[in-house]
Amino acid sequence: MRNFFKFTERNTSYKQETLAGITTFLSLAYILIVNPLILSQSGMDQGAVFTATALTAIIGTLLIGLLANFPIAIAPSMGLNSFFTFSVCIGMGIDWKITLTGVFVAGIIFTLLSLMKVREKIITIIPSDLKYAIASGIGFFITFIGLKNGGIVISNEDTFVSIGDLTSPMTLLAIVGLTITIILLVRGINGGIFYGMCITTIIGMMCGLIEVPSSFIGSIPSIEPTFGVVFNHLDEIFTPEMLTVIFTFLIVAFFDTAGALIGLTSQAGMVKDGKIPNIGKGLLADSLAGVFGAILGTSTPATSVESSAGIAVGGRTGFTSVVIAACFLVALFFSPLVSVISAEVTSAALIIVGALMAMEIRKINWTKLEIVIPSFLTIIMMPLTSSVVIGIGLGFVLYPICLMAQKRFKEVHPMMYLLCILFILYFAFFI
Numbered sequence: 001m002r003n004f005f006k007f008t009e010r011n012t013s014y015k016q017e018t019l020a021g022i023t024t025f026l027s028l029a030y031i032l033i034v035n036p037l038i039l040s041q042s043g044m045d046q047g048a049v050f051t052a053t054a055l056t057a058i059i060g061t062l063l064i065g066l067l068a069n070f071p072i073a074i075a076p077s078m079g080l081n082s083f084f085t086f087s088v089c090i091g092m093g094i095d096w097k098i099t100l101t102g103v104f105v106a107g108i109i110f111t112l113l114s115l116m117k118v119r120e121k122i123i124t125i126i127p128s129d130l131k132y133a134i135a136s137g138i139g140f141f142i143t144f145i146g147l148k149n150g151g152i153v154i155s156n157e158d159t160f161v162s163i164g165d166l167t168s169p170m171t172l173l174a175i176v177g178l179t180i181t182i183i184l185l186v187r188g189i190n191g192g193i194f195y196g197m198c199i200t201t202i203i204g205m206m207c208g209l210i211e212v213p214s215s216f217i218g219s220i221p222s223i224e225p226t227f228g229v230v231f232n233h234l235d236e237i238f239t240p241e242m243l244t245v246i247f248t249f250l251i252v253a254f255f256d257t258a259g260a261l262i263g264l265t266s267q268a269g270m271v272k273d274g275k276i277p278n279i280g281k282g283l284l285a286d287s288l289a290g291v292f293g294a295i296l297g298t299s300t301p302a303t304s305v306e307s308s309a310g311i312a313v314g315g316r317t318g319f320t321s322v323v324i325a326a327c328f329l330v331a332l333f334f335s336p337l338v339s340v341i342s343a344e345v346t347s348a349a350l351i352i353v354g355a356l357m358a359m360e361i362r363k364i365n366w367t368k369l370e371i372v373i374p375s376f377l378t379i380i381m382m383p384l385t386s387s388v389v390i391g392i393g394l395g396f397v398l399y400p401i402c403l404m405a406q407k408r409f410k411e412v413h414p415m416m417y418l419l420c421i422l423f424i425l426y427f428a429f430f431i
Contacts, residue, residue, distance in 0.1 A: 005069060005317040012316040017071070020315025021323025023194040024073050025331075027309040027349050028324075029341045031057070032331060035076045039299060042089035042096040047221025050335070052297035055223070057328045060289025060301050065321025068282035071311055072264055073324045074289045077302035080252060084299040088245050097229045099245065101237050103300050104230040106249040107290030114287045120280040123258050125413040128274045129364050130395050133375035135263035136361040137382035137391045142305055143354025144383040150174030150347030170344045173204050178348040185352065193313055193349045200345050210340055218335040226297020251426055252389050253300050257286050259388040260303040267357050268311045305388075308353040309346075370406060374398035390431070393423040 007013065035053045040046035053076055060074030088099045113119050126134075147153040151171035156162035164171055181196030189195065204210030237246070261283070265276045276282075282303075289301045310320055361379070365371045378395030382388055400412045400420045 001319070005319045007317065007319075010316040012314060014319070016314040017317060017319040018323050019194055020071060020310035020313045020320045022310075022327060023197070023313045023349070024071075024304075024307050024310030024315065024320065025324050025327035026194070026197050026341060027306040027346050027353075028057075028073055028075055028304055029327075029331065030343060030346065031075050031078070031304075032328075032335070034078070035081055035298065038081045038085050039096075042085040042099070044096050044297065045221075045225035048223050048225040048227070048297055051221050051223045051332065052226055052293070054328050054332045055296050056289060056293035056298050056301050058325045059292050060285065061321045061325040061328070063285035063288055064282055064303075065318030065325070067285050068278040069318040070261075070265065070270075070278070070282050071268060071315030071317055071320035072261075072282070072307040073304045073310075073321065074286055074301050075304050076293065076298045077253070077256060077300055080249065080256075080302065081299040083248070083252070092241060092245070094241065094245070098233050098236050098242065100226070100294055100297065100299075101230045101233040102242050102246045103249060104291065104294035105234075105237060106246050106253065106300065107287060107294055109246075109250060110253065110287035110290055111284070114280065114284040117280055119254065119258070119283045119287075122415060122419070123262065123279055123283075124275065125415050126258075126262070127399065127416075129371045129375055130378060130399060131262050131266065131271070131274065132360045132363045133378040133395060134259045134388075134392060135266045136358050136364070137379035138259060138263040138305055138388060139308075139354040139357025139360070140379060141354070141382040141386070141388065141391075142308060142350050142357065144386075146347040146350030146352075146354060149343035149350065150178070151344065152347070169207070169209050170342070173200065173207070173209050174344040174347045176200065176203060177345060178351060181348040181352055193309055193352060196348055197345055200348065201340070204342070204345065205340075210342060210345070213336040213340055215336050216334055218333070220332050223297060228295060229297070230294050249300055251422075253290065253302055255389045255392045257283070257303045259392050260305050260307075261286075263305070263357055263360075264303065264307050264311060266360055267308055268316055306350070308357055309349045312353050312356050370399075370402035373402060393426060396420055396423050397427075 032053055036046045036049040039049045057075040064070050064072050064074055084099055088094050089096050151164040151168055153161050154164040177196055177200030180199055181193055184192030184196055201210060205212050265271055270276060286303055293301045364375050374395045378391045381394050382391035396419045400416050403412050
């Protein structure tokens, strides 16, 4: 198994990979609670979605770990589940069964594009500076999510965001957890992020801020209300509205995953000469997860940026993903225990991991204005719009324009011109 996952080549061990897998799971476990809550508002059965969420994460994470040997988790996307419920089902009034069928069709198209290596080619032609900008931007975005989850920054009508109530007990818990984790990391303690979350949870329980679960084992909810419903509504998706929805799922999921894979593999030190080994297999795993997820009964899954927490602890191979999948399997039976993992507990991990990912910013060529402008806007727009796709889109639009302004037409790959036009249309008609 060590040879299969290339432990020696990537300088890792079972202990390091296991710790990384558990850390990523703890950072991502909230999806088991939040995804069912969001999708249930569209009319879906909450218990069935809980089981579908766990099973989709298990299948997708195992696929990307075994096929691509990436230390990455795949789970239902927070952005796409909100789009599914609030924009499509509630906003457009489309039944959740038909919307889920749209997710299924998008997953099939994704899989075909992956097998044809179209997605791989697009990622390959992205200029190196934009790849570093995408990785850095995701870092800023993750940190912003961590600060928000911890209550350290909050919304404000006048300034959009401002400092939160630092005297709030849960916010104080997040700050204490952040401080403990920073101290562990700067002292060079391996697994500092994981240990920080464990200590924070114990402190929260001791102070009465986190409820100690009365039981550890719970029954697994039936998946029957959502399983296979997509096969009964395939003839209902060929309407202008649903075709638009499918296209939006495609665009958002395509570049959401592309951005996350670029950022995470760069953080793990896998990017060599601007290329990501096994990227095609990673994209195929992501695509297949979308197909299985729709059949089981959840919105589009994607490469989870929370995987950066495990990579920061030392995850370097697909064995990390195997451990993550195993944790999701255990969580199916121990749902009461998973429910105590609060956003405040995981906020420190996201804040610190974001800082680590933002280190990629140093690799951008900051001496050339035509590189600086698209790179900077790619970075800053991700946290400001809470969208990886919008940040990538602005970079893809501005990069060709900047080089065209300098009459350097041949230095831009033809595919970049096409993507520039597609994103202009996307911003004009779908935002």
